[in-house]
Amino acid sequence: MGSMKTIPFLSLEAAYAELQPEIEAAVLASMRTGWYVLGPEVEVFENDFASYCEASYCVGVANGLDALHLALRAMDVGTGDEVIVPSNTYIATWLAVSQCGAIPVPVEPDIATYNIDPKLIEAAITPRTKVILPVHLYGQPADLDPILAIAKKYNLKVLEDAAQAHGAHYKGKRIGGHGDVVAWSFYPGKNLGALGDGGAITTNNPEIADRIRVLRNYGSRVKYVNEVPGYNSRLDPVQAAVLSVKLKYLDEWNARRASIASRYAMALADAGFLQPAVPIWASPAWHLYVIRTKAREALQCHLAAAGIGSLIHYPIPPHLQLAYSGQCHKARDFPIAEVMAAEVISLPMGPQLSAEDQNQVISILGDFKP
Numbered sequence: 001m002g003s004m005k006t007i008p009f010l011s012l013e014a015a016y017a018e019l020q021p022e023i024e025a026a027v028l029a030s031m032r033t034g035w036y037v038l039g040p041e042v043e044v045f046e047n048d049f050a051s052y053c054e055a056s057y058c059v060g061v062a063n064g065l066d067a068l069h070l071a072l073r074a075m076d077v078g079t080g081d082e083v084i085v086p087s088n089t090y091i092a093t094w095l096a097v098s099q100c101g102a103i104p105v106p107v108e109p110d111i112a113t114y115n116i117d118p119k120l121i122e123a124a125i126t127p128r129t130k131v132i133l134p135v136h137l138y139g140q141p142a143d144l145d146p147i148l149a150i151a152k153k154y155n156l157k158v159l160e161d162a163a164q165a166h167g168a169h170y171k172g173k174r175i176g177g178h179g180d181v182v183a184w185s186f187y188p189g190k191n192l193g194a195l196g197d198g199g200a201i202t203t204n205n206p207e208i209a210d211r212i213r214v215l216r217n218y219g220s221r222v223k224y225v226n227e228v229p230g231y232n233s234r235l236d237p238v239q240a241a242v243l244s245v246k247l248k249y250l251d252e253w254n255a256r257r258a259s260i261a262s263r264y265a266m267a268l269a270d271a272g273f274l275q276p277a278v279p280i281w282a283s284p285a286w287h288l289y290v291i292r293t294k295a296r297e298a299l300q301c302h303l304a305a306a307g308i309g310s311l312i313h314y315p316i317p318p319h320l321q322l323a324y325s326g327q328c329h330k331a332r333d334f335p336i337a338e339v340m341a342a343e344v345i346s347l348p349m350g351p352q353l354s355a356e357d358q359n360q361v362i363s364i365l366g367d368f369k370p
């Protein structure tokens with residue numbers, strides 16, 4: 001074998017290189033404003049992102065976990081309350097609930113779409129349930145209409161975890177303004193990623209927006225006057241400046257992801273892998289391209305031997321994490337989440353994955369004999 005070209009799972013260097021002059025100019029301009037906490041750069045980004053999401057308000061916070069946590073606080077979720085979460089998600093979704101002293105109540109996904117199964121939600125509702133927290137996992141929108149209808153029937157609020165869904169559409173409308181609050185992460189690897197941590201919430205509810213604005217800033221709107229016991233969780237202005245640049249390219253970069261996804265879907269149609277099912281009303285942001293196979297370990301080795309990066313999202317479901325060993329979720333309580341953890345594998349996916357690299361991934365996948 002000659003020198004082998006490696007294909008990373010995701011190249012953040014390539015994303016940076018594509019926009020380098022514009023990002024560096026924005027960072028310098030931001031540093032020269034003399035505003036180092038909140039200020040004009042944050043406000044500009046908040047306004048731009050709210051309009052992008054077709055939502056009335058956006059509040060920038062320090063990261064996606066804080067966006068979820070402060071949103072729950074703003075909806076008065078506290079000790080002993082219950083919040084319905086997917087059994088298969090990144091642990092941040094559950095941790096935000098636990099940070100309020102509330103209990104994450106897991107509901108299994110529809111294994112075809114990987115998203116929370118609305119048909120199973122009502123059985124999980126108790127008198128202590130306050131919020132339903134669907135996740136748009138891997139960038140595919142959850143089925144929001146039945147979830148919103150259940151919330152209305154039981155007088156619950158809906159918080160969406162959209163950390164993987166920047167630019168996704170549900171029934172023709174962008175994610176960002178369907179539920180009571182929508183939480184976002186701008187972690188570098190997300191579809192809209194900063195050069196460090198960042199997060200935000202979007203909402204159409206002025207009271208919730210106002211409460212989160214106060215909570216993120218020590219519970220204060222007038223300096224040294226503290227209305228509530230708040231937090232220090234503010235979107236950094238340098239990151240806001242970077243995000244304002246990258247927001248302009250989000251749709252184009254998502255279109256490249258969608259074209260990679262459709263190439264994978266066509267190439268893998270007959271290869272024996274289980275592919276994500278996309279409902280007709282969904283237009284995913286394709287944060288990740290996740291397939292399933294019982295021969296997951298062998299496939300990952302086969303790809304690695306050819307220099308192709310892949311990742312597992314996620315290898316251990318939250319209910320089996322040591323972090324949740326104190327709660328009474330036992331192994332096999334959530335068999336669909338466990339099947340996913342055992343079988344999923346994420347293929348290289350990103351706006352800078354070249355056509356040549358896509359061909360290479362597809363050809364190596366074609367050689368796989370489980």
Ligand SMILES: *Cc1c(COP(=O)(O)O)cnc(C)c1O
Pocket residue numbers: 063064065066089090092093135161163164185186187197198199
């Ligand atoms: C990334 C992510 C988060 C947390 O975002 P951070 O900015 O890393 O705190 C929450 N939920 C999901 C589904 C995520 O993918």
